[in-house]
Amino acid sequence: MNLTEQMKQLAKQAKAASRELAKLTTAEKNACLLAMATALEQNAAAIKAANALDMEVGAKLNLSAAMLDRLKLDDKRISSMAKGLREVAALPDPVGRILDERIRPNGLKLQKISTPIGVVVIIYESRPNVTADAASLCFKSGNATILRGGKEALNSNQIIAKTMIDAGKAACQGFPEHAIQVVPTPAREAIPILLSLTQYVDLCMPRGGESLIRAVADCSKVPVIKHYKGVCHVFVDADADLKMAEEIVFNAKVQRPGVCNAAETLLVDITVAENFLPRIGERLFAKHVEIRGDEATRAVLNAKLKIQNAKLRAVSEQDWFTEYNDYILNIRVVDGVRAAVDHINFYGSAHSDSIVTNNEAHAKQFLAEVDSAAVYWNASTRFTDGGEFGMGAEIGISTDKIGARGPMGLDELTSYKWLGFGTGQVRT
C-alpha cells in the first residue's frame, strides 16, 4: 500500500469510528477512560521499554538534553498521564448540551445541541504524554483522533495508543478500535496527504513551534485551529495602581517565562513612566531579566538606575513581534490607551493582553478594542489556561477566530447541529 492509500485508509477508518463513538453513552466513555488509565499504569514496563528505543533514536539524532528530557517517560510521567485520563473521566460530557431552543409560530421546536466534531488530527512535537492527553479529550468529546507526534517518539506514541485502545475495547463492547490512531510512518509527506482528505477529516490542530504550525496551516485543506505564538502584553495605564501593576507585570513575565501566556512586552503610559519604570526595572533586573527598551524607557532607566548595558538593550522592530519564552522583556512608553491598543493589535499575536488601571473608561476601551482571545483588566496574562478558566483540561489555546478562541477544553472540541421536532409541519 503506498502512502496515499495508507493515509486514506487511516482517515476512512477514523470516520467510521467517529460514527460509532457518537453512539457511546457518557457512562461507557467514562468507563473506557478509567480502564485506559489503569492499563497505562499496569503496562508501564512495556511503555518504558518502547520509550527506551525512542530515547536511543533520539540520542543518535543528537537531540538536545532538553528535547531528550521531554521525550523521556518514567513511572512518574506515566502516572501523570493516567491521572489526566481519570480527570477527563470526571468532567461533564460536552456532547448533547442544549445550546439554544426555540419554538416557531408553526409549532416546530428547534434545538441547537452540541455534537462531536468527527475526526480530529493532532500534530505535535516531542512530548509523548500529549498522545494520552489529546486522545482522551477527543474521546470524551466523541471524536476519533489521528495522532501525529514527533518521529523520535513513534514507539512511545504507538504503545500508549495501543494500550488505550485495548483497554477501551475490554471495557466497552461498542468501543471502535480506530477511535485512536497513530500515523504509523514518520514520512513527512504523510501530513499534506492526510490534510487533503476533506471527506474524512474534520479538523486539524497543530501544537508546537511556529514553523510547525505554519507548515501545517499552509498545506491543509481541512480546517485548522492553531495557536501560532503568545506575544502577550501588559499595559500600565496612567491611572494604574502602580503597586498592583508591579505585581502583575512581574508575575506575567517571571512566574513561568517559557509558556505562551507569559508577557513579552510591557507598555507604560508616558505619564507614569518615570515613576513606574525604575520600580519594575529593579525587580526585573534582580531576577536577571534582560530589558529591551525604546528610547524613552532607556533614558529613564539609565538616569534612575545606572544599569549596566548588558541587561538593558535597545529594542528592535522585530523584537516587538517576538515570543521569547525567556527572561527577556520589551518595554515601550506609549501615550495613552489608544497607542497601547494600536501597538497590541499590530505587534501582538491575539493571545492574552492586560491593562492595569483604576480608570473604568480606559479599561472598557482596552477590553473592547484589543482584538485578542483573552483581555484582562487588573490581572496577569498568565490566567489564559484551560485549568485556570475552570475547563478542567485543555487541548490547546486558539488564537484563531473561527471555531474555538482562547483555551480549548472539552466544550471547544464540539460542533453543533439543529434538531427540528415537528408534528407534520410543511413549508407554505
Next chain:
Amino acid sequence: MNLTEQMKQLAKQAKAASRELAKLTTAEKNACLLAMATALEQNAAAIKAANALDMEVGAKLNLSAAMLDRLKLDDKRISSMAKGLREVAALPDPVGRILDERIRPNGLKLQKISTPIGVVVIIYESRPNVTADAASLCFKSGNATILRGGKEALNSNQIIAKTMIDAGKAACQGFPEHAIQVVPTPAREAIPILLSLTQYVDLCMPRGGESLIRAVADCSKVPVIKHYKGVCHVFVDADADLKMAEEIVFNAKVQRPGVCNAAETLLVDITVAENFLPRIGERLFAKHVEIRGDEATRAVLNAKLKIQNAKLRAVSEQDWFTEYNDYILNIRVVDGVRAAVDHINFYGSAHSDSIVTNNEAHAKQFLAEVDSAAVYWNASTRFTDGGEFGMGAEIGISTDKIGARGPMGLDELTSYKWLGFGTGQVRT
C-alpha cells in the same frame, strides 16, 4: 500597482476599517443601515444605469436568459434590497452578547462575549442584490466586507457598495469608508491572492455552485465556511403516519425544487414500501416529477401504477450524490433506521434530513446519528433557512462543522473573546 499589491491594499484597508467598525454603537450602525436603504432607493436611476452596462456585457457574453434575469436590477429589486437593509437594522445587535460568565475561586471574573470576526470575504455569483444583503449583515455584525461578485455584475456591485458607503459616511462620522469594498477587477487570479492574506482576512464565505465553492476552498489559506450542496433526504419509517409522510415528502420535493433544502432522495422502510410508494408516486407523477428508483421501488411502482418508463427510471450510484434542484427524486427502499442513517451519512451532503415516524426510539436514533446540520422529526427539510429559524436574515447555510453550522444569521457572523475582570490577581 500590480494585482498582488492591489489585493494587499484592499485587505489592509479592510482590517483597519474592521477596527473602526468595532467601535460603532448599535444606534450608529442602525442609523447607517437606514440611511443606506434610503440612498439605494434615491439612487435607483444611477443603479439601473450601471446595471444596464452589465446587462450589455452579459448579452455579449451570451449569458442565458435565466442568468440575465438574475443579473437585472429594476425598481422592485432595488426596493427589495432597501427593505432588506431596514430589516437588518431592526434586528438585535449580535455583538457584545454575554455567552458565558464565571467567577473563579481567586475572584477573577471571566466573561465570554461575542465579537465581530474582523474581515470577511464574500465570493458569489451573478445576483447583485447579494452585495447589499451580505454587506449589511456583515456591517451589522461589525465586520468589514470584501465582496467579489460575478464579473458580469461588476458595475452594479460597485455602485451598490458606493451608495451604501456614501450613505454610511453621511449618517455617522465614525463610519470607515473601507467597511465595504468590492474587488475592483474581474481577474480570476485576484481570488487566490486575496485568500492568501491571512494576516488581514479572517474568513471567506463562498456562495454559489459547487465548482465555485470547491475552487475557493482549494486555494484558500484563510478559513472558509461553505455550503457545497444540499442533498437532503426524507426517510419514511416503518412506524410513520403515511398521510403525514405523503405531505412532508411532497412538500420537501415539490414546494420549491430549486433550493438547497429541497429533498433529492426519499428513503422508504421496506415494511411500508408497498403501501406508501404508490400513494406518493401518484402525487409526484401528477406534478411531473421524475422518479429514479432502485429495483424494489420500480417493482412496486410498475406493479401498482403501470407508469410509463419516461417518468420512472433506474437510479444510478452517482444519482444518490446529486443535487438536482429540479423535479427529480431518487427513491430507495431500505431495511430499518440503521440502513437509512448509513445511506444519508454516506451519500448526503450533511445539510438537512428528516424522519417521519411515530416511533420515538426510531426518531431519537435518527436525530442522534444523522450527521447533518439540521435533522428533523416529522417536518419538512424545507425549514432549514434563517428566516424559518427565526434568525431574521441569512447570509448562507453552512454544511461545515467548524464555526457556524446550518443557517447563518447575524449571530453566526460573530466570534468571541474572553474578558477577565480582576482586582490584581496573579498566578501562583
